[in-house]
Amino acid sequence: MECKSYSNLRRRDFLAIPVAAAAVAVVPGNGTAAPAPEPEWRNKQSGMTYRRLGRTGLMVSSMGMGGDDVRPDNNDFVKWGVDLGLNYFDTAPNYGNGASERGFADVLKSCGRDKVFQNTKVNIFVNRTVVYRRMFQSLEESEQNQIRDRVTEEIARRGLENPEYLGGYFSEQKDGLRGAMIANALQEKYAGKFDRQKNIKDYIVNSVEGSLKSLGTDHVDCLLMRGVETPFEIKNTPEVLEAFESLKKQGKARFLGFSAHTDPAGVLEAAIDTGGYSMGMIAYHFLNAKWVDPILEKAKKADYGVIAMKASRVVQNPYNRRQLIPERASALDKLVPGTKTLFQKGFHWVLQKPNVSCVVAGMVNMSMAKEDIPLAMSGQAAADAAK
DSSP, rough: OSOOOOOOOOOOHHTTHHHHHHOOOOOOSSSSSOOOOOOOOOOTTTTTTEEEEEEGGEEEESEEEEOOOOBTBOHHHHHHHHHOOEEEEEEOOTTTGHHHHHHHHHHHHHHHHOEEEEEEEEEEEHHHHHHHHHHHHHHHHHHHHHHHHHHHHHHHHTTTOOOHHHOOOOOHHHHHHHHHHHHHHHHHOOOOOHIIIIIIIHHHHHHHHHHHHHHHSSSEEEEOOOOSSSHHHHTTOHHHHHHHHHHHHHSSSSEEEEESSSSSHHHHHHHHHHOSOOOEEEOOOTHHHHHHHHHHHHHHHOOOEEEETTTGGGGETTTTTEEEHHHHHHHHHHOOOOSSOHHHHHHHHTOOOOOEEEEEEESHHHHHHHHGGGGBBBBBHHHHTTT
């Protein structure tokens, strides 16, 4: 399937956009937003709904295309979505070992780079945990136990493993949280043993260079630090901001963001307070709303862009996604009455929230796209797209 039109946007073009539309606004320490940039539109179609992604000014389609299953030979449904007005693509170099980025590259070439806002991610915090895990394994057993006990106490104190807040989107989620918190403890005590230039700044730059090559573009609109587990990581890695500023000056990345499955409220608040991040993608759904909603209000006041993920994944068994978690499925079904499928109801619930700019849906094929994308459309256009 081909898109209806073809055009191109290179980084030299967006560097020429007036400063008011392209620059990241500075957030004062009192948590209020600086003057908003002019809205930036791409691929505006009459039937699609769009929302402003905070102070980036990007007018994103209220549903974005998740990239887990996008491939060079499986992207016809992505092109179909672009024809309907979809304009936000989410991917990462580890999705399909690079196949997702290459799949989006074909869409960008076919549909036109100027039609969409393309993101990618960097596994910087995942890499940090791996490096510190090796250090942890070299410690005496008594010190390992002390650190484990501290982590367990902190998790219990903050309720981070509460099933509704944690979500349970994949089987390794608890291990990821504990691994990051162990890394936090080691960073405080053994900071000198961690090569921050190599493991943060160089890692980010090298990852972005690889992603740009895979995507067949010279810039990404949003660069997300993937897999943030704790606020500590956001607050204590200034090298991320330094690497991003270098990439931005080169025209290779426009806005800095993050993605977080775990402790979404805590991580989002840290990113807002830090000031260097302009947007973020967090796990958000009907189960964790009571924790996250107050921070979404804070994000709105700071003009901070928020994208939701895992809106429907939360009802699936993390060990077998073909199975549903009965009590969660029943609760969502009651919360959103009507004839929509259970997964449509999860997306619909988030789409009603005014403090979220976009919900990313992980679509696999045309059938799934025809179920999900019309949820972000209005009136007769939605009915026609679902046929």
